[in-house]
Amino acid sequence: MTNSSPAQAPVRVLIIGSGFAGLGLAIQLQERGIDDFLILEKGTEIGGTWRDNSYPGSACDVPSHLYSFSFAPKPDWTRKYAPQAEIHAYMHDCVTRYQLRPRIRLGCEVRSARFDEARALWQVTLASGETLDAQVLISACGQLNQPAYPNIAGLERFQGEAFHSARWRHDLDLSGKRVGVIGTGASAIQFVPQIQPQVAQLTLFQRSPAYVLAKPDRPYRPWEQAVMRAVPWLQRVDRLLKYIQHEARALAFVHAPWLMPLFRREFVNHLNRHMPDAQKRAQLVPDYPMGCKRILISNDYYPALAQANVAIVSSAIAEVNERGVVDREGREHPCDVLIYGTGFAATDFLAPMQITGRGGLDLNEAWKEGAEAYKGISVSGFPNLFILYGPNTNLGHNSIIYMLESQFSYVLGCIEALQTRGLRYMDVKAEVQQRYNQMIQAGNRGSIWEHGCDSWYKIASGKNTNNWPGFTLTYRYQTRAPELTDYDCVR
Numbered sequence: 129m130t131n132s133s134p135a136q137a138p139v140r141v142l143i144i145g146s147g148f149a150g151l152g153l154a155i156q157l158q159e160r161g162i163d164d165f166l167i168l169e170k171g172t173e174i175g176g177t178w179r180d181n182s183y184p185g186s187a188c189d190v191p192s193h194l195y196s197f198s199f200a201p202k203p204d205w206t207r208k209y210a211p212q213a214e215i216h217a218y219m220h221d222c223v224t225r226y227q228l229r230p231r232i233r234l235g236c237e238v239r240s241a242r243f244d245e246a247r248a249l250w251q252v253t254l255a256s257g258e259t260l261d262a263q264v265l266i267s268a269c270g271q272l273n274q275p276a277y278p279n280i281a282g283l284e285r286f287q288g289e290a291f292h293s294a295r296w297r298h299d300l301d302l303s304g305k306r307v308g309v310i311g312t313g314a315s316a317i318q319f320v321p322q323i324q325p326q327v328a329q330l331t332l333f334q335r336s337p338a339y340v341l342a343k344p345d346r347p348y349r350p351w352e353q354a355v356m357r358a359v360p361w362l363q364r365v366d367r368l369l370k371y372i373q374h375e376a377r378a379l380a381f382v383h384a385p386w387l388m389p390l391f392r393r394e395f396v397n398h399l400n401r402h403m404p405d406a407q408k409r410a411q412l413v414p415d416y417p418m419g420c421k422r423i424l425i426s427n428d429y430y431p432a433l434a435q436a437n438v439a440i441v442s443s444a445i446a447e448v449n450e451r452g453v454v455d456r457e458g459r460e461h462p463c464d465v466l467i468y469g470t471g472f473a474a475t476d477f478l479a480p481m482q483i484t485g486r487g488g489l490d491l492n493e494a495w496k497e498g499a500e501a502y503k504g505i506s507v508s509g510f511p512n513l514f515i516l517y518g519p520n521t522n523l524g525h526n527s528i529i530y531m532l533e534s535q536f537s538y539v540l541g542c543i544e545a546l547q548t549r550g551l552r553y554m555d556v557k558a559e560v561q562q563r564y565n566q567m568i569q570a571g572n573r574g575s576i577w578e579h580g581c582d583s584w585y586k587i588a589s590g591k592n593t594n595n596w597p598g599f600t601l602t603y604r605y606q607t608r609a610p611e612l613t614d615y616d617c618v619r
Contacts, residue, residue, distance in 0.1 A: 137261075138249050138261035138262055138263055139164060139165065139166050139260065139261070139262045139263075140162065140164035140165060140262070140263050140264065140543075141157060141162065141164065141165035141166075141262065141263070141264045141266060141543060142165070142166055142168065142250065142252060142260060142262035142264070142265050142266065143165060143166070143167045143168070143266040143268050144167075144168050144238050144265070144266065144267050144268060144269055144481075145167075145168075145169065145176060145267070145268035145269045145270065145273075146167050146169040146171075146174035146175065146176060146232060146268075147174075147175065147176020147177060147178070147179075147219075147268060147270055147273075148176065148178075148197075148219070148270075148528075148529060148532060149176075149268035149270060149516035149517050149532050149535075150167050150169075150176070150266070150268035150516075151167075151174065151219060151222055151223065151228065152197055152529075152532055152533065152536055153266060153268060153516060153536050153539065153540075154167055154226070154228055154231065155197070155199065155200070155222065155226045155228070156199075156536045156537075156540055157540070157543075158226060158228075159199075160540055160544070162543065165231060166231055166232075166233065166260070166262075167228070167231055167232045167233070167268075168233055168236040168237075168238055168252075168254070168260075169232060169233065169234050169235075169236060170235070170236065170237035170238070170255075171234065171235075172234055172235055173234065174219060174220065174223060174232060174234075175216050175219050175220075176270060176273065177270060177272045177273060177294075178212055178215045178216045178219060179216060180273070180294045180295070181212060181293070181294050181296075181315065182212055182213075182216075182296055182298070183293045183294075183296040183315060183318070183319045183322075184296075184318075184319050184322035184323060185318040185319050185321060185322040186211065186212035186315070186318055186319070187207075187209055187210065187211045187212060187318060188209055188210050188211075188212075188215060189209065189314065189343070189424070189425050190209075190374070190526075190527045190528075190529075191208055191209060191370045192205035192207065192208060192209060192210040193205065193363055193366050193367040193370060194367055194370045194371055194374065194526075194527040194529070194530070195210065195215070195527050195529055196218060196529065197222070197529065197533070198364075198367070198529075198533060199533075200222050200225065200226075201360065201363055201364070202218055202221070203353060203356035203357040203360065203363055204348075204353045204356070204357065205348060205353075206347060206348060207345060207346065207347050207348060208344065208345050208346055208348065209343060209345045236254050236255075236256075237254060237255040238252055238253070238254060238255075238481050239253050239254060239255050239481065239482065240252075240253045240481060240482040240483070240484070241253070241265055241481065241482075241483050241484070241513075242483075242484040243484065243485050243486055243510065243511060243512075243513070244261075245486055245487075247261075248263070248511075248512070248552035248553045248618070249261045249262065249263060250262045250263075250264075250265040250512065250513070252265065263512060263546070264512045264513075264514065264542075264543055264546070265512060265513045265514070266513075266514050266515075266516065266539065267477075267478055267513070267514070267515045267516065267518070268516045268517075269477070269478060269481075270516075270517045271472070271474045271477065271517055271522055271594060272471075272472040272474060273472065274472055274473040274476060274479060274480075275292040275294045275295060275468075275470075275471075275472060275473070276470050276471050276472050276473045276474075276584075277292060277468060277470065278310050278311070278445075278468055278470050280310075280445050280447065280448055281446075281447040281448070282447040282448040282449055283448050285448060285449055285450050286448050286449070286450065286452075286463075286466060287450045287451070288452075288463060288464045288465050288466065289464070289465045289466075290465070290466040290467075290468070291466075291467060291468070292467075292468045292470070293315040293316070293319060293467060293468065293469045294315070294472070296319075300465070302323050302326050302327050302465060303326045303327070304326075304327070304328045305327055305328060305464040305465050306327070306328055306329040306331070306452075306462055306463050306464045306465070307323065307327045307329070307330050307331070307463065307464065307465045307466075307467060308331045308333060308452060308453050308461060308463035308465070308466045308467070309330065309331070309332050309333065309466075309467050309469055310333045310445070310453075310466065310467070310468050310469065310470060311333070311334075311335075311468060311469035311470040311471065312332065312334040312335075312336075312337060312338055312469065313338070313422070313424075313469055313470070313471045313584075314422060314424055314471070315469045315471070316332075316469030317338065317340060317424050317426045317429040318426065319467070319469070320332065320429060320432055320433070320469075321426070321428035321429055321431070321432035324432040324435055324437070324438060327437065328437065329437050329438075329439070330437060330438045330439070331438075331439045331441060331453070331461045331463065332433065332438065332439070332440050332441065333441050333445055333453060333455075333461075334411070334440060334441070334442055335444065336414060336415070336416070336421075336581075337411065337412045337413065337414050337442075338414065338421065338422070338423075338424045339392075339395050339414055339418045339419075339421075339423050339424065340395070340398065340399070340423075340424045340425065340426050340429055340430065341391075341394055341395055341398055341423060341424070341425050342394075342398050342425065342427055343425035343426055343427050345427070371526070371527070371530065374525055374526040374527065375525070375526055375599060375600060375601065377524075377525035377526070378525050378526070378598065378599045378600075380419065380576070381419055381524045381525050381575060381576050381577075382571065382574070382575045382576070382597050382598055382599075383574075385417070385419070385574075385575065385576040385579060388417060388418045388419045388576055389418070391418055391419075391423075392418045395418065398430070399412060399413070399430060402430035402431050402434065403430045403433065403434050404434060405434060408433060408434065408440055411440045411442050412430070412433070412440070416579070416581035417576060417579040417581070418576075419524065419576035419577075419579075420576055420577060420579050420581040420583065421581055421583040421585075422524065422583070422584075423524070439461075441453075441455055441461060443455040443456050443457050443459075444456045446458070448466070451463075453466070471584055472584070474522075474584045474585075474594055475498070475499065475584070475586070475587050475593050475594065477495075477499045477515070477518060477519060477593075478491060478515075483510065483513070485507075485509040485510035485511070485513070486509050486510070486511065486555065487509070489509045489510070491507070491510065494507065494508075494509060494510075497589070497591070498587045498589065498591040498593045499518075499519040499593045500519050500520070500561065500565040500568075500593065501515055501518045501519045501520075501561070502556045502560060502561040502564050502565075502614065503535075503538065503564065503603075503606060503607055504517075504518040504519050504520050504521035504535070504596070505518055505535055505538060505539065505607075506542075506556040506561070506615075507556070507561070508555065508556050508557065508558040508560075508561045509555065509558075510555070511553035511554060511555035511618075512546070512553045512554065512555075514539045514542060516532060516535050516536075516539070517531070517532060517535075519593050519594070520565075520568050520572075520592070520593065520594065520595060520596055520597075521535070521596050521603070522585065522594040522595050522596065523595070523596060523600065524576075524577070524595060526600050530600050530604070531596070531600060531603060534600070534603055534604045534607045535607060537607065537608065537609070538607040538608075538609070538610055541609045541610045542554060542610050545610060545612060545617075549612075549617065549619075550619055551617050551618060551619055552618045552619060553618050554612070554615040554616070554617050554618070555615060555616045555618070556614055556615050556616075557614060557615065557616055560614045560615075568596075568597060569591065569592070571597030571598060572592040572595060572597045574597075575592075575595070575597050577592055577595055578592070
C-alpha cells in the first residue's frame with residue numbers, strides 16, 4: 129500500500145478507518161460498481177482495533193463464523209473463537225481478495241473535516257496539512273479506537289514502565305517483575321492469565337469485578353475445516369444457528385431483565401469451580417446486576433487469579449508514586465511495571481477529529497449532551513456524513529459485524545440516491561433524529577444497562593450513547609433502505 133499523491137478532483141466517497149467497518153463498506157462499494165473511493169488510515173497498517181489490541185491472549189468473544197463478513201466466508205478458522213492474529217490476517221486477506229490495496233492510504237491521520245455548502249463537498253484536512261475533497265464522508269472509526277487512561281494522581285511520577293493494553297510493549301520482558309494491572313475489563317481478563325506464570329508478583333487493582341462465564345472454545349478439527357471447505361452452505365447454517373442463539377439473549381438484556389438471574393447461577397458455578405480461595409472468591413462477586421456491564425467469557429481468568437503470586441486489591445487507588453500504587457487504606461503496593469487494562473473512550477465517537485457541518489456547526493457542540501445519530505448513521509446539520517458503528521449501535525448480545533452489514537446497505541442506498549436523483553446533498557431532518565433518539569433512550573431505560581451501575585456504555589449524565597436496545601433483526605429491518613422523506617434533499 130503506497131501513499132501515492134491523490135488526484136486533486138473530489139473523490140466520491142472518502143472513508144476514515146480501515147477496520148471491519150471501513151473495509152466492509154469498501155468491498156460493498158466495489159460490488160455495486162462504485163470505484164471512486166479512498167480509505168484513509170492513521171496507522172501504518174490496516175486493521176483497526178484488531179491491529180491495536182495485540183496483547184497476549186487477545187481474542188474475540190463472538191464465534192468466528194459470526195464474527196466475519198457474510199460475503200467473505202473463511203472456512204478454515206482454527207478455533208471456535210478466533211485469536212487476534214487470525215482475525216487481523218483475515219482482514220489482510222480481504223484486502224488482497226478484493227484488491228483494495230491501491231485505494232488505501234496508510235499513515236494518513238484526519239485532523240478535521242468541514243462541509244463546504246457552496247460546493248456541497250467535505251473538505252478534509254490531514255495531519256500532514258494536505259487537504260482532500262469528497263462528496264460523501266464516511267466515519268469508520270468505531271467505538272474502540274481511543275485508549276482510555278486512568279485518571280489517577282501521580283501517574284507521571286512512576287519510575288517504572290507503564291503502558292495501555294492496546295499499546296502493548298512487546299519489547300518488554302515481564303519475567304520476574306512485579307506487575308500492577310489497573311482495570312478488570314475484557315482486555316485484562318485475557319492478558320492476565322498469559323502473563324501470570326511469567327511475573328514474580330501480579331497485583332490486580334479492581335474497581336469493580338466483572339461477571340465472567342466459561343468460554344465454549346476449542347480448536348476446529350481438521351475434518352471439520354475440510355467439511356466447511358467442501359460444503360460451504362454448512363458454514364452458513366452454523367453461522368445462522370449461532371446468530372439465533374446470540375439473538376435470543378436480547379430478551380434478557382432488553383425486554384425481560386428479570387431473566388438475567390437465571391444466567392447468574394452459571395457465573396456462581398464457574399467462580400466456585402475455579403476459585404478455591406474463599407477471600408479471593410468474595411472479592412470477585414460483583415455488587416451490581418448481571419448484564420449491567422459487559423459480561424465476559426474466559427476459562428483461565430479465575431484459575432490464574434487463584435495462583436499464589438496474584439493479589440487482588442479491591443480498595444480504590446489513592447495515588448501512584450515513584451515505587452508503585454498506594455490504595456485508599458494507605459497501603460503501598462510496589463510495582464516494576466504498570467499495565468492499564470482500562471478500555472477505551474467509547475463515548476467520544478469521532479474524537480479527536482474536528483468535524484464542522486452546515487453553518488459552522490461543530491459536532492462536539494451538537495453532541496454536548498451526548499452523541500446521537502439517526503439510526504446511528506446520520507447527524508442533522510452534517511450532510512453526506514455517514515457514521516458506521518455510530519451512537520447506539522453497540523451490542524451486548526450479538527455480533528457487531530451483523531450491525532455493520534445492516535449499515536452498509538443503508539449507506540449504499542444513500543450514496544446511490546445522491547447519484548440517481550441528482551442530489552447535491554442529503555441532511556437528516558432534526559425532528560426525525562430527535563424522535564428516533566427519544567425512542568432509543570426509552571428503549572434503553574427498560575434494559576438491564578439501567579439497573580444500577582456505571583459502564584462505558586454511558587456518559588457522565590447517565591445517557592446511554594452506545595447500546596442498541598433491541599434485536600439486531602429489528603435494526604436490519606429499519607436500515608434496509610433509506611426513506612428520503614427523513615432527509616432534506618437538496619438538488
